[in-house]
Amino acid sequence: MTEKDPLLTEVEVLRKRMTKVALEKGLASAESVKISQELDALLNEIQKQRTN
Numbered sequence: 581m582t583e584k585d586p587l588l589t590e591v592e593v594l595r596k597r598m599t600k601v602a603l604e605k606g607l608a609s610a611e612s613v614k615i616s617q618e619l620d621a622l623l624n625e626i627q628k629q630r631t632n
């Protein structure tokens with residue numbers, strides 16, 4: 581069994597949190613946008629690691 585990359589686990593956590601917040605407060609809420617930006621930064625970091 582292989583261990584899951586901690587960054588991918590974090591992506592899953594952020595996606596779930598963003599979905600919950602977006603459903604409760606709306607996609608354009610400040611909290612949804614903040615989580616989306618965190619998720620974007622994390623995905624960019626993963627992409628950067630994979631291309632190096």
